Amino acid sequence: MKKTKKQAQQLEQKGKYLDALKLYHKILKQEPKNPYNYNAVAVIFYKMGRYKDAATSLQDAIRLKPDYSEAYSNLGAIHAKFKNYNKAISLYKRAISLKPEYPGAYTNLGNALNKTDEHEEAIHFHRIAISLDTDSANNYANCGSAYKNLGRFDRAENMYKKAISLDPNHVNAHFDLSTVLLQQEKNLEGFKEYEWRFRKDEMKGHLKKYKDIFSKPAYQGQELNGERVLIHLEQGFGDALMIARYLYDLKEKGAFIIVYLRKGLERLFESMPCVDEVIVRSSKTPEFDYHLPIMSLPLVLDPHLKNLQKHYPYFKSKKKTRLKKKKKLNLGIVWGASNTGESYKNKVFDLRHFKMLAKHKDINVYSLQMDKDSADIQKYGMQDDIIDLKDKIDDFMSTLEIINSLDLVITSDTSVAHLAGAMGAKVWVILQKIPDWRWGVDENISKWYQSARLFRQHSLKDFNSVFRQIYTAIDKEFKIKVIND
Numbered sequence: 001m002k003k004t005k006k007q008a009q010q011l012e013q014k015g016k017y018l019d020a021l022k023l024y025h026k027i028l029k030q031e032p033k034n035p036y037n038y039n040a041v042a043v044i045f046y047k048m049g050r051y052k053d054a055a056t057s058l059q060d061a062i063r064l065k066p067d068y069s070e071a072y073s074n075l076g077a078i079h080a081k082f083k084n085y086n087k088a089i090s091l092y093k094r095a096i097s098l099k100p101e102y103p104g105a106y107t108n109l110g111n112a113l114n115k116t117d118e119h120e121e122a123i124h125f126h127r128i129a130i131s132l133d134t135d136s137a138n139n140y141a142n143c144g145s146a147y148k149n150l151g152r153f154d155r156a157e158n159m160y161k162k163a164i165s166l167d168p169n170h171v172n173a174h175f176d177l178s179t180v181l182l183q184q185e186k187n188l189e190g191f192k193e194y195e196w197r198f199r200k201d202e203m204k205g206h207l208k209k210y211k212d213i214f215s216k217p218a219y220q221g222q223e224l225n226g227e228r229v230l231i232h233l234e235q236g237f238g239d240a241l242m243i244a245r246y247l248y249d250l251k252e253k254g255a256f257i258i259v260y261l262r263k264g265l266e267r268l269f270e271s272m273p274c275v276d277e278v279i280v281r282s283s284k285t286p287e288f289d290y291h292l293p294i295m296s297l298p299l300v301l302d303p304h305l306k307n308l309q310k311h312y313p314y315f316k317s318k319k320k321t322r323l324k325k326k327k328k329l330n331l332g333i334v335w336g337a338s339n340t341g342e343s344y345k346n347k348v349f350d351l352r353h354f355k356m357l358a359k360h361k362d363i364n365v366y367s368l369q370m371d372k373d374s375a376d377i378q379k380y381g382m383q384d385d386i387i388d389l390k391d392k393i394d395d396f397m398s399t400l401e402i403i404n405s406l407d408l409v410i411t412s413d414t415s416v417a418h419l420a421g422a423m424g425a426k427v428w429v430i431l432q433k434i435p436d437w438r439w440g441v442d443e444n445i446s447k448w449y450q451s452a453r454l455f456r457q458h459s460l461k462d463f464n465s466v467f468r469q470i471y472t473a474i475d476k477e478f479k480i481k482v483i484n485d
Helices: 002-013 017-030 035-048 051-064 069-081 085-098 103-115 119-132 137-149 153-166 171-183 187-199 201-209 211-215 237-243 246-252 266-270 294-301 351-358 371-379 396-404 415-422 464-478
Strands: 228-232 256-261 277-280 290-293 329-334 363-367 386-388 408-411 427-431 452-456
Touching: 002 017, 002 035, 017 035, 035 051, 035 069, 051 069, 069 085, 069 103, 085 103, 103 119, 103 137, 119 137, 137 153, 137 171, 153 171, 171 187, 187 201, 187 294, 201 211, 228 246, 228 294, 237 294, 237 415, 246 256, 246 294, 256 266, 266 277, 266 396, 290 294, 329 351, 329 415, 351 363, 351 371, 351 464, 371 386, 396 415, 408 415, 415 427, 415 452, 427 464, 452 464
Parallel strands: 228 256, 228 290, 256 277, 329 363, 329 408, 363 386, 408 427, 427 452
Antiparallel strands: none
């Protein structure tokens, strides 16, 4: 039996999960009351993404051994995977009560608390995990993330670097280190570490689907003589809009620029004089000599970010969308964001924060919100106060043309913020307390977009005070009083 278990473990280590499960099913028939076998099976199911099967196996393990600390902790990890963080926290605490010296349960608990924005408490438990297992790279990396979420970037940096010293190939530690380095404007080191994004689990599907893109050498900054450079988008719309400025620098290097992008961006990038060819990435990959992911352009061409304003603004069109002619402040708003991005829940805010602006007699409010969030207008009965433009928005160029007709855009941290900024339009961006690295930490202006003004939370989740700042700013800049003093 020991030999069979060893074989199953070896198969698991090689990633041959189905073969490992077959052996464990044989083992379970012979040892049906051994809880450790059920836990081992659960771990394999978890690695395969079969979380419900994993949970069932763990419940069997706990039924056979009610004081099985590891099984409680593993079950907590499954609940965390489904964002049932409160349940996960209770399971981790149960695991710790059964086995106070169990470092894995402490760091798992810290991770769950981090997700519920209890970062100080998370650090406390991560520190305990580190004290119990000083050689675990994960313990340090997890603690680094809690420090990062509190804005203690120097401590986060130290934690991530300690994790990397213990495990030089710790992908998440490298990538998370990049974000805190960039947040501290340690740009060269930060952009180097940012290249680790391609080793993250989330990128495996992209690399497999678009493997032909990586079949040619990566462009490294050399002078060119008409060679075809394929710039491909690997992340969100906002990233592409922010970094597109460097296509002009690439053209100056002598490149024939092909942009391989997501649908909706075609007309916008076709409007750039430096771009020679635009192809939607659902189409066949064109012939090219070099490739480069768009987010790698700063590292290759401007790692110290000295040329941010060289070609600014870089998305331009004189065309406008006809709006109401009344002599009022024409205000565009966005309150949602893509829920695939990092820290989505803290980026977005309730549409009702715009209520006072929407009802003001001197303001026309236009919604630029797309997707399911646009339904909030009807949900809150604001259809008579907000003009919904989603039917006029076909792509980012149509959004640009609408913004050309507006006096001001107020938006959450989403692609519209980057578009308005990139075209030099007046845009006010509402940010969470600790925002994404590209917005810095305490400035009210953006180094990326000269036309943007940043409004930051002073306390986590407190958007009320942010909107009070906005009301004051509207009064000062447009002479429109929103609230009475």
